[in-house]
Amino acid sequence: MPTAPHAAVTATTITAPPPRPMHTDAERCVRAVQSKDARFDGWFYTAVLTTRIYCRPSCPVVPPKPENMSFYPSAAACQQAGFRACKRCRPDSSPGSPEWNQRADLVARAMRLIADGVVDRDGVPGLATRLGYSTRQVERQLLAELGAGPLALARAQRAQTARLLIETTPLPMAEIAFAAGFSSIRTFNDTVREVFALAPGELRDRAPKAAQKVPAPGALSLRLPFRAPLNPDNLFGHLIATAVPGVEEWRDGAYRRTLRLPYGHGVVALTPTPDHIACRLSLTDMRDLTIAISRCRRMLDLDADPVAVDAQLSADPLLAPLVAKAPGRRVPRTVDEAEFAVRAVLGQQVSTAAARTHAARLVGAHGEPIDDPEGGLTHLFPAPEALAALDPEALALPRSRRTTLTTLVRHLADGSLRLGVESGWEEARARLTELPGFGPWTVEVIAMRALGDPDAFLPTDLGIRRAAQELGLPHTPAALTARSADWRPWRAYAVQYLWATDVHPINSIPA
Known part of the structure; x- marks a missing residue:
């Protein structure tokens, strides 16, 4: 059972949760x-x-x-x-439950897929197929834990998306219904009235007029909520320091990147503020809105429970000062699990700058070009299918790493390796370990940043071992792994605090 937020025991605060919902x-x-x-x-x-x-x-x-x-x-x-x-x-519009990003059971994986729009695109049978269960099993377990089946959960998500568009854009209602995933205008009107007790036009009339900005074609500005505290330094610093030219950039105080989406592509700009993340999305197809928001929230780990995480890590007297100094660190993740796996291989045993160079060459040769009127983004990161046919001799990599990369993309392209939000973490680890060139560091960094396992740990990482030694923690992999048992199930967050002891670009946002 996940740990709910912690607080000191007073008349108005909450004690540690019992092992039940x-x-x-x-x-x-x-x-x-x-x-x-x-x-x-x-x-x-x-x-x-x-x-x-x-x-x-x-x-x-x-x-x-x-x-x-x-x-x-x-x-x-x-x-x-x-x-x-x-x-x-x-x-x-509250932050999502942290349970769905810290569990890998059927219900958690189903919730991640619903947030990614699978029910809207493929229906409940498509959801069940992705999970490897029968439709009846999926519906029964969702009903038992959440009090609603997949259709109702997807409907609630569509309603929230519709409200966002109604209140923040001047888009015609017919376009909003289509973008939010409704099958008809009538269903859209009926759902909005039932959920919010207001007609769509009444919702718009009540919204502040200043919020209803005329967007560029396909553009939308919104706020992404999170649970406080949130420390943006390592979160945005990591994304910026490892940014692949043409795919990602830091411009005018915002992290910007391209997005490959089910119906088209998009560009997102994300800016940290004290109480929310400002998000500006440009989409070629508005049906991708809910999916783009879900993936950005996942990349920034916005549904995390920082109070529970920091309380657990602070129980270790050697970690406690790090947590107290900069609470609320998140795990920087990804909007595309296959992309991250490829980049993890390119970054094996090389510097951050060299990894960016290798990735930029791959993007230039195999990425899909896009137009970005606002900045310097030029390509979508190449899909596994585009990389599956690449010539290994064209890669400026050691021969063993060429084999690792080409084997990885072949398995991703043919579906024999799945790293999506529906993946079971231990199964994915086992499949990765079977591939040539995938040692513990590569497997665990993919588990941490692509699969989203909050307990992924990197005891062989040089930066982690150096930080551990400086803090007086065991610094050999076996001893550090044994000591880290007290940090479970939040060892991926402990990694962020340990990395932050080093002066490195990943730990700060450029001035």
Whole structure:
């Protein structure tokens, strides 16, 4: 069971969670609502029996009486029970539950796929096929844990996307319905009225007019929420320092990169601010909006639970000063798991600069060109299918690494190796280990940044061993691995704190 947010025990804070879903513990949920604890937003939802609305725990209105509260594990479950979203706290736009990015069981993988738009594109049978289970098994497990099946969960996501577009853009309602994934205007209108108790036009009329900016074709500006604290230094610093020319850049205070998406491509600009990540998206097809947002949130690890992570790591007296100095570090991840795996191979045993050079050559030779009127982005990173036919002799790499790279892309292209959000972490590790040239460091860095395993660990990494030695931790791989057992299940975050002890570009945002 994942660890819910921690806090000191006072009259208005929450004790450590029991080993069961939080929404089933009414006493703890009531205390979270009464203290308006934003750390629990996304962990559960409060349905008010008298008003028939549902809220996030931090809703600013006066909390209802405990006997009038009911608790649900998802917005979709609230909607299925006949509750509408609160107009004040907008529970549908709260950060996602951290559970789905720190587990690899069927439900967690299903939730990641639903966020990636699989149900909208391929239906529930397509979701079940990607997971390797029957449709009935998937529906039964989602209902048991989340109180809603895959269709209801996807519907709730479409409603949230529709609200975002209605309130922040002047796009015609027909275009919004299409972009949000609805099959018809009627379904769009009915869903918006049912979920928000307002017609689409009424939602737009209530929104601040300043927020409704006229976008460039296919462009959209929005805010990505997160649970505080968030330290952007290593998060953005890592992405910027390893940026592949033509695919990524740091421009005007924003990390920008190209996105390969199911219906087309896009360019995103992400800017850290104290209380949100400013996101500007340009898409060739607005149907990719929900998917692009989901992938950006995943890359920036925005659904993490930093309080739980930092509390666990601070229990080690040698790590505690690092956490206290810069709490809220995230694990920089990726928008494209196959791309990251290729880049991990290119970065084996070379400097950051050399890895960028190798990747840039690959992009120039095999990437798909795009236009970027705002900056210097020129290509999408090449898909495995485009790399599967490359000539190994054309690669400026040692022969053994050429074999590693060509074997990897061949397995990615033919589907025998899957590293998507539906992948089981241990199964993917086992498959990677079978490939030539994949040692523990490469497998674990892919597990950490592509697969998203929060407990991935790199005891053989030179920077980690050097930091461990300086802190007085064991610095041989075996001894450090044994010591790291106390940091589980958050060892990937411990890696970020240990890396941050070094003066390196990955640990800071350029001035």
